[in-house]
Amino acid sequence: MSVASTAGSGAPGAGSSPFDRGRAERPPSGGARRAFVAAAVLGWQTEANWADPLVFVLFSVAKPVASALMLVVMLDVVSGGAAGDYLGFVVVGSALWSFVQSGIAGLAWGVLDDRERYRMLKYLYVSPTDFAVVLLGRGVARIAIGAMGAVVVLAIGVVVLGLPFDPWRTDWPLLLVVMAAGLATVVAIGMLMAAVVLQTRQESWSYPDAVAGSLFLIVGAVFPLAVLPTPLQALGLLTPLTWWIAGVREALFPGALSAIGGPGSLFTALSGQAAPTSGQIVVSLLATGLAVTLVAAAIFRASERRAKDRGLIDLTTGS
Amino acid sequence: MTSRPEGPPMSPWASAEWSRRQTLLTNLRTVAGRAYPRVIGAIREPSWVFFEILLPFLTTSAFVFVYRALKAPPDYIGFVVLGGAMTAFWGNVIWSMASQLYWEKDQGNLELYFTAPMPIMAVILGMAAGGMFATSLRALVVLGAGAIVYGVVFSVSQWALLILVFLLTLAALYGLGMMLAGLFVLWGREAFHLTQVLQEPVYFLSGLNFPVGRLGLVGALAIGLMPLAVGLDAMRQLAFTGSANFGTPSPSAEALILTVMVVVFVGLARWLLATLERLARAEGRLSARWR
Numbered sequence: 003m004s005v006a007s008t009a010g011s012g013a014p015g016a017g018s019s020p021f022d023r024g025r026a027e028r029p030p031s032g033g034a035r036r037a038f039v040a041a042a043v044l045g046w047q048t049e050a051n052w053a054d055p056l057v058f059v060l061f062s063v064a065k066p067v068a069s070a071l072m073l074v075v076m077l078d079v080v081s082g083g084a085a086g087d088y089l090g091f092v093v094v095g096s097a098l099w100s101f102v103q104s105g106i107a108g109l110a111w112g113v114l115d116d117r118e119r120y121r122m123l124k125y126l127y128v129s130p131t132d133f134a135v136v137l138l139g140r141g142v143a144r145i146a147i148g149a150m151g152a153v154v155v156l157a158i159g160v161v162v163l164g165l166p167f168d169p170w171r172t173d174w175p176l177l178l179v180v181m182a183a184g185l186a187t188v189v190a191i192g193m194l195m196a197a198v199v200l201q202t203r204q205e206s207w208s209y210p211d212a213v214a215g216s217l218f219l220i221v222g223a224v225f226p227l228a229v230l231p232t233p234l235q236a237l238g239l240l241t242p243l244t245w246w247i248a249g250v251r252e253a254l255f256p257g258a259l260s261a262i263g264g265p266g267s268l269f270t271a272l273s274g275q276a277a278p279t280s281g282q283i284v285v286s287l288l289a290t291g292l293a294v295t296l297v298a299a300a301i302f303r304a305s306e307r308r309a310k311d312r313g314l315i316d317l318t319t320g321s
Numbered sequence: 322m323t324s325r326p327e328g329p330p331m332s333p334w335a336s337a338e339w340s341r342r343q344t345l346l347t348n349l350r351t352v353a354g355r356a357y358p359r360v361i362g363a364i365r366e367p368s369w370v371f372f373e374i375l376l377p378f379l380t381t382s383a384f385v386f387v388y389r390a391l392k393a394p395p396d397y398i399g400f401v402v403l404g405g406a407m408t409a410f411w412g413n414v415i416w417s418m419a420s421q422l423y424w425e426k427d428q429g430n431l432e433l434y435f436t437a438p439m440p441i442m443a444v445i446l447g448m449a450a451g452g453m454f455a456t457s458l459r460a461l462v463v464l465g466a467g468a469i470v471y472g473v474v475f476s477v478s479q480w481a482l483l484i485l486v487f488l489l490t491l492a493a494l495y496g497l498g499m500m501l502a503g504l505f506v507l508w509g510r511e512a513f514h515l516t517q518v519l520q521e522p523v524y525f526l527s528g529l530n531f532p533v534g535r536l537g538l539v540g541a542l543a544i545g546l547m548p549l550a551v552g553l554d555a556m557r558q559l560a561f562t563g564s565a566n567f568g569t570p571s572p573s574a575e576a577l578i579l580t581v582m583v584v585v586f587v588g589l590a591r592w593l594l595a596t597l598e599r600l601a602r603a604e605g606r607l608s609a610r611w612r
Binding site: 073 | 368372373375376377379380382383384386387388389390391392393397412416427428511514515517518520521522524525526529530531532535536
């Protein structure tokens with residue numbers, strides 16, 4: 003750091019309290035963890051303390067529940083109440099989408115809130131903690147809200163719509179692994195979106211929803227990939243969210259309808275299998291998730307550098 | 322700004338008394354002035370084309386594929402495309418109309434609006450006019466691209482009524498937006514959260530991708546109260562003549578419902594804005610930011 007070398011060579015004002023080069027070079031242990039926790043608490047308070055808890059929960063679950071109900075009614079209109087396996091397929095996909103929407107929006111809106119509304123981004127940026135750590139903390143709060151929505155949608159699916167959920171048949175280890183890897187991927191995509199909104203201005207608030215909505219098309223959340231044109235199916239197979247949702251479906255309802263395989267699907271044409279096995283799902287999720295995470299990290303750092311270079315960090319645009 | 326009369330300086334009292342012409346011109350200039358940044362802003366940063374047109378089109382496509390997976394009749398794919406186009410207007414109403422005064426408060430502009438010599442209704446009308454321009458473009462692209470890509474065939478028998486219903490729907494939607502804008506002046510952060518809640522639940526209750534009549538009593542209530550529900554249902558009946566009807570009123574009756582909504586929403590918006598401005602002044606909320 004140039005600060006350390008300047009101070010070390012006798013910078014003005016260093017006489018009475020000598021500059022400790024070691025402190026600058028070695029941040030206190032646990033600093034990142036403390037910053038992450040503080041950012042997560044702040045994020046939660048920003049999201050949650052505007053209303054009493056009941057109103058807050060109702061507001062938080064209204065969006066995912068309405069999205070799921072819209073799909074359920076669409077199914078009902080066409081199938082006349084005989085949707086069978088497809089009902090569970092749609093409910094699980096909708097529930098998980100709540101994580102994606104909140105995860106992507108959480109990190110991007112963290113940047114926008116602090117830049118455009120609270121005008122604190124520049125102060126956060128010059129604090130000793132890594133900016134990415136602060137953003138991750140802010141994003142965690144929104145993911146927690148997404149989790150509430152997902153749980154409520156699944157509960158409605160089981161209790162009201164009669165999905166055949168059996169905890170004894172659930173593949174808990176698979177669920178644990180795919181949820182951990184899937185959520186890490188959601189956070190990585192959120193970082194990617196935060197990198198985008200660091201650069202963009204007008205109407206950036208709607209970008210996370212737009213990106214989540216477009217991903218919705220290719221990940222088999224609410225319909226099997228086989229109905230898509232082959233290039234879009236290929237794109238879907240390269241997206242970790244596809245494997246995440248497939249993994250959770252397989253864990254919760256073993257042997258249920260697959261979004262990835264089946265007649266007319268690219269996966270079946272390439273592998274000759276009707277549906278991927280649990281092992282294939284986990285390996286594909288880890289491989290694609292790792293690739294997305296690395297790309298997201300690289301783009302985030304590049305975006306940070308460009309924002310600093312062009313003076314975008316403290317440029318409030320009124321978007 | 323108003324034109325200053327030539328000649329010797331007038332007394333403050335005389336200056337404050339505007340002729341009807343001055344008032345009308347100021348209002349029209351206000352509308353044009355507030356619409357201007359929305360129209361220009363839409364052109365100035367081209368990234369919005371990607372985020373505001375292409376990506377929402379992909380979202381609409383997802384629902385088309387749901388119906389394809391279910392092997393639904395072709396009209397249902399048309400319903401989704403029409404619904405996808407109309408979501409652009411609803412999004413604009415809640416994000417750029419209803420919550421706009423709340424954003425302005427956060428940015429410190431709201432007090433400037435209220436101290437300027439023009440009615441806030443003219444400002445809001447300008448926001449609506451400018452917003453409609455950019456949003457109509459997005460809706461047209463979604464509708465056109467959807468029709469071409471997914472082979473949607475519209476069978477319209479009453480073009481005049483369809484256009485009338487569309488215009489009435491826009492007027493009712495933006496009237497509702499004006500009304501909500503008044504409420505949002507008074508509210509703090511809850512306004513932002515309410516904006517989010519007004520998306521998917523409204524899409525569901527309006528029968529965005531399916532005939533709203535399918536919701537039974539809830540659908541009937543939606544037709545009586547929500548401009549998106551009644552407008553979409555009427556347009557669906559007019560654009561897909563012969564498609565299944567789920568017991569909703571005829572398009573002419575729905576046009577009448579929309580007319581009543583326009584009158585009620587715009588009237589309520591006027592009253593609410595005046596009342597809530599007074600309340601906000603009394604409670605010191607006009608300039609209370611970041612609440």
